[in-house]
Each structure stands twice: as structure tokens, then as C-alpha cells.
Amino acid sequence: MKRGTFLLLLSILLTISVDAQNLILEGGWLILPDSESAVKNPGLHINSGKIFTIGNINEDNTIPHINLEDDDYVLPGLFDLHAHLKVSHKGMVKEDTLATPLLYLANGITTIFTCGEVDPEAVFIYKQNVSKGFSTGPRILNSGPYFGDQAPGWNADYSTDDIYRIVDEWAAKGVAGFKARDISAAHLEALIDRAHMHDLTVTGHLSGSKFPSVSAGIAIPMGIDRLEHYTGGVALPGVKNGYAEVGEMDLANPLIDKSMDMLIDHKVYFNSTLAVIGGFTESKDKWLDYWVDEKKYWAPYAQALVETNPAKYHPTRIQFYENSKVLLKRFYDRGGLISMGTDGPLTLDFLWDFKTPGFNTHREMALMSEVGIPNHEVIKIASLNSARAMGLEDKLGSIEVGKMGDLMIVKGNPLEDIYNTHNVHTVIKQGKVYNTQELLQSCEGMLGPQSEASWLGKQ
Numbered sequence: 453m454k455r456g457t458f459l460l461l462l463s464i465l466l467t468i469s470v471d472a473q474n475l476i477l478e479g480g481w482l483i484l485p486d487s488e489s490a491v492k493n494p495g496l497h498i499n500s501g502k503i504f505t506i507g508n509i510n511e512d513n514t515i516p517h518i519n520l521e522d523d524d525y526v527l528p529g530l531f532d533l534h535a536h537l538k539v540s541h542k543g544m545v546k547e548d549t550l551a552t553p554l555l556y557l558a559n560g561i562t563t564i565f566t567c568g569e570v571d572p573e574a575v576f577i578y579k580q581n582v583s584k585g586f587s588t589g590p591r592i593l594n595s596g597p598y599f600g601d602q603a604p605g606w607n608a609d610y611s612t613d614d615i616y617r618i619v620d621e622w623a624a625k626g627v628a629g630f631k632a633r634d635i636s637a638a639h640l641e642a643l644i645d646r647a648h649m650h651d652l653t654v655t656g657h658l659s660g661s662k663f664p665s666v667s668a669g670i671a672i673p674m675g676i677d678r679l680e681h682y683t684g685g686v687a688l689p690g691v692k693n694g695y696a697e698v699g700e701m702d703l704a705n706p707l708i709d710k711s712m713d714m715l716i717d718h719k720v721y722f723n724s725t726l727a728v729i730g731g732f733t734e735s736k737d738k739w740l741d742y743w744v745d746e747k748k749y750w751a752p753y754a755q756a757l758v759e760t761n762p763a764k765y766h767p768t769r770i771q772f773y774e775n776s777k778v779l780l781k782r783f784y785d786r787g788g789l790i791s792m793g794t795d796g797p798l799t800l801d802f803l804w805d806f807k808t809p810g811f812n813t814h815r816e817m818a819l820m821s822e823v824g825i826p827n828h829e830v831i832k833i834a835s836l837n838s839a840r841a842m843g844l845e846d847k848l849g850s851i852e853v854g855k856m857g858d859l860m861i862v863k864g865n866p867l868e869d870i871y872n873t874h875n876v877h878t879v880i881k882q883g884k885v886y887n888t889q890e891l892l893q894s895c896e897g898m899l900g901p902q903s904e905a906s907w908l909g910k911q
């Protein structure tokens with residue numbers, strides 16, 4: 453079939469099946485969790501939003517079909533554990549529920565954990581709207597407020613009971629886990645204890661800007677579940693920001709392996725967020741490139757800010773970034789648990805060459821592949837490992853019967869070339885089908901402030 457004919461047929465099929473949550477995918481290839489090569493699709497039936505059968509499909513012609521081509525590869529929907537909806541400009545930070553979620557979904561990311569929220573009520577309402585079908589977006593696993601100095605109005609004198617009360621309040625509102633950043637040891641211990649009582653996980657951006665900092669070496673024995681940005685621990689002196697300390701680290705220091713083993717022994721997952729950090733630097737690494745004009749999704753005012761300000765780069769992040777690539781591969785080789793986390797909300801107050809949420813998840817996968825992690829493991833990190841890190845592997849993270857029908861379809865085999873994930877054209881969330889181009893078109897000019905006055909609430 454000619455590509456044009458195929459696309460026309462696909463778009464007709466998508467129109468009829470978009471709300472069906474019941475469909476059959478035929479043709480193409482499947483990327484299954486424990487196979488190093490793709491398998492020919494024997495027919496995949498999604499019923500009531502879940503994967504009902506793989507092979508032996510019911511040839512019921514009333515069920516909408518999507519007929520894939522031989523160069524179509526079906527992956528599990530991606531799962532980003534360090535997502536943000538926030539946008540910052542002129543010292544104000546707001547949660548963006550208009551464009552950012554669509555950019556994630558269009559890129560094949562069907563589940564996000566909003567890793568620390570400045571306006572948890574806004575994210576909570578948006579999450580409810582998505583789950584009821586009133587808004588389009590990825591599945592939102594919300595975190596509630598930051599715990600620590602990043603939270604607006606955080607009180608350094610909170611008692612243990614205060615922390616318990618905040619945890620209980622957000623657990624009752626259905627958060628999926630919590631995020632600590634710039635937190636005291638006493639507050640972190642209270643957070644972890646209480647979160648675990650609710651069967652919820654805690655992640656941390658540790659070794660931040662409070663000194664001496666609470667490092668992974670302190671947080672891991674307390675039971676922290678995940679770490680963001682650096683494995684840290686006993687290898688970091690805790691007297692400077694962790695980014696600086698990793699940048700200045702002697703990679704031959706035996707304490708690095710000791711720290712990594714601490715994560716491994718306690719089954720702590722790690723989100724490296726390196727593609728975004730690479731974007732802060734002058735690195736010419738090819739995974740940092742643009743493959744589409746991402747800025748067209750930014751509001752014209754936000755684009756103009758970038759155009760009128762020359763690209764600035766962070767003066768010291770380059771050493772952090774270069775060392776971290778080496779450490780990521782070392783952690784993988786030692787058997788460390790890695791999940792997918794990108795970070796990188798739109799921040800217009802500094803570092804003008806900022807890349808766009810959603811696309812960054814593909815950059816992070818390409819980075820992992822380029823540092824030497826096998827492609828089938830990279831895909832697993834970005835899907836099943838993230839689901840496992842949240843205790844959701846029974847429902848999400850892989851193409852298996854009984855799990856949610858969360859899929860992304862790309863042109864070209866990403867096991868042979870990870871950059872083929874850039875070619876995502878169709879995303880399926882709980883059996884509902886989305887066309888990547890349509891989602892992207894719907895957020896052109898939508899991301900970030902439309903004007904200074906509207907952003908600051910002056911009009």
C-alpha cells in the first residue's frame with residue numbers, strides 16, 4: 453500500500469475508533485518486555501481499554517481495526533517519572549495544563565509522575581479531569597506539594613505531626629507518591645515513614661542547596677525509594693550543590709562504587725535526567741539536537757524571549773553532565789535499577805536554549821543508548837522499570853495481556869536504532885487512539901506565557 457493511502461486509511465480508522473477503547477491492531481511488530489528483538493504482531497486486541505489477547509484474535513469485523521505496515525513498531529507507552537507541568541517566568545511558577553500534557557502524550561508518554569508541584573491543587577483538578585475524560589492528557593500520577601524548601605510557604609519548624617498531616621491529606625486525595633527537595637533529615641524521615649504507611653513511594657532531589665545536605669547516604673537507610681539527578685551518597689562531601697560536587701568528582705574515587713552499591717542493596721531506582729542537563733550546556737552530543745521545530749509549540753511571546761536573548765549556558769553543568777554519563781553507564785553495569793525521568797519544565801528565566809517537555813524523553817532514551825545501554829533495556833527502563841518503581845507493574849509498563857492498552861507506534865525498529873522513537877505517529881492510552889500530529893498541532897503557540905501582562909495577572 454502506498455504511504456499516502458495508508459495514512460488516509462489510518463486516519464479514517466482512527467476517527468472511528470478514537471473513543472472505542474476496543475480495537476484490534478494487525479500487522480507491524482511488537483516490542484515485548486523480555487525479547488531483544490521485535491516479534492511479528494500476531495494480532496493485538498484491546499478490550500475495555502486493556503490488552504485482551506495477543507494472537508488468536510476474534511475476527512469480529514464490528515471491532516475497529518488498525519492495519520499497520522511492515523515498518524511500524526508497537527512499543528509500550530512511555531512512563532516519565534520526573535515530569536513537570538510547570539512553567540516559570542519573571543519569578544512566577546505556574547502549572548500548565550494546556551500544552552505540556554499534550555506534548556507528553558503526543559510523544560508517546562502515556563503516564564507521567566509530576567515530580568514536585570508548585571500548585572498541587574491545580575494538578576489535582578487536572579488529573580481528575582483527565583481520568584474522567586474531560587481533558588486530554590497522559591495518565592497523571594500526581595505528587596502533591598514538594599516536601600522541603602521548594603514548596604511555597606514551607607515551614608522549617610514543621611513537627612513530625614505536621615508532616616504526617618500533610619502526607620495524610622494528600623494520600624487521601626490519591627497522590628501516587630511524594631517528592632522531597634532541599635529537605636531536613638528529620639522531615640525526610642517523617643515523610644518516608646508516613647508515605648510508606650500509605651504504600652506510597654518517596655523520591656528525592658537530595659544534595660541540593662542546604663548545607664550540610666541530606667545525601668543519599670542518609671536517605672537510603674531511611675527507606676527512600678528513588679533518587680533524582682545523582683546517585684550521590686557517601687561519594688559527595690555535602691558542602692556544595694550536588695551538581696557541582698559530581699562535576700568536581702574524581703571518577704576513580706572508590707566511594708562512588710560504595711554509594712552505588714548502597715542504592716543497589718536497597719533497590720533504590722535512579723532517574724538520571726541527563727538529556728535536560730546536557731541541554732544546559734554547550735555539548736554537541738547528537739541526542740540533544742532538534743528533530744522537529746519544538747519552539748513552534750511555545751507561545752509567540754515565549755519564542756520572542758528566546759529570539760531576543762542569545763543562548764546562555766550554565767557555567768559548570770558541563771562537568772556534571774560529562775561525569776554523569778560515565779556514572780550512569782557504571783551504575784547500569786553494576787546492576788543498578790534505572791527508571792525514566794527527564795525533568796525539564798519550561799523555565800524562561802534563565803538558560804534560554806531550553807528544550808521542550810515530551811521531546812526530552814526521547815533525548816534521554818537516545819543518551820542511554822549512546823552511553824552503551826542496550827536498546828531493549830533502554831525501552832524497558834522507559835516503560836516497565838518506571839512502572840515497577842511506582843509499584844504499578846501489574847497494570848502498566850509493557851505489552852502483556854491484562855495490562856492497560858497503553859502503546860506508542862513508531863516507524864522503524866527502535867531496537868536497531870533508538871532514534872526511531874522520534875518517528876512516533878500514533879499513541880494509544882487505555883485503548884483510546886491519538887494521532888501524534890493532531891495532538892502537536894493542537895498545541896502550537898500554546899506553551900508558556902502569552903504576554904508579560906497576562907502572565908503577571910495584569911490583564
Ligand SMILES: [Zn+2]
Nearest residue numbers: 536567795796
Ligand atoms: Zn524536577
